[in-house]
Amino acid sequence: MTNVDARGKSCPLPIVLTARAVRQVAVGESIVVLADDRAFLPDIEAWCKKTGHALVQAQSKDGHFEAVVRRAL
Amino acid sequence: MDGDHGTDALDARLRAFDAELANLRARVTELQAASANAPKAAQGQEDKLSLIVFSGTLDRLIAAFVLATGAAAMGMQVSMFFTFWATAGLRQDARQLKKTLLERAFGWMLPKGARRLPLSHMNMAGGGPLMIRHVMKQKGVASVEEMMTLSAELGVSIYVCTMSMDLLGMKEAEMIEYPGLSYCGVAKFLETAAPGKLTLFV
The missing domain is CATH 1.20.5 (Single alpha-helices involved in coiled-coils or other helix-helix interfaces)
Structure with a gap:
């Protein structure tokens, strides 16, 4: 299940769309984010650190990045 | 002893x-x-980003809106203060408004909205902005108009400097529709920005 497909989109859209999507799920639930912007890995890490949401997983897969973010609050 | x-x-x-x-x-x-x-x-210190948006050029307006939408996505409270040349980026095609001759002259010379802003470099008589908009679309960068919509959705506040509007002969009736767009002076800006962590001049 993919909640945000930000492939082909550039900064700041991947994190803006992630921020919007994480608000649509319940606390404790996770969303999957796909992106191919080169800034995505450091940005999603920083975004999680700043907002407090958990970065469950972040990996490179088939030429793009896939991150799993769990809503903390 | x-x-x-x-x-x-x-x-x-x-x-x-x-x-x-x-x-x-x-x-x-x-x-x-x-x-x-x-x-x-x-x-x-409050988790705030305050931007003074001064430049009336498309590239700087893009930078301002990337920062604003990014910060709002990070959960920061974001305020943008438009002043001087940047206020022209918030115009929409002017309706018939009552203006003095000088105000009318400014109106003709200033860009009519973000769509008409020049680039600060490589403007090439208006070819530059067209080129950059094309490249932005190609590379998946949100346009200024899209970022304005996102900013509104994320609760970014826009304030416009009334002194600049008076100087440049701009009327409230010719500004874009933006939720909560308000008009203020330097005191309101300072009061908003002072307790914040981050203030930038663009």
């Missing part, structure tokens, strides 16, 4: 030592209280 004298001296020294110890204890408590308060003062 000698023994008594020695005990007295020892007592006196012990009393002095006790007094000094009590002093030091009080000082430690004092310092602990002070250090407990210190980080609280630093945390008192």
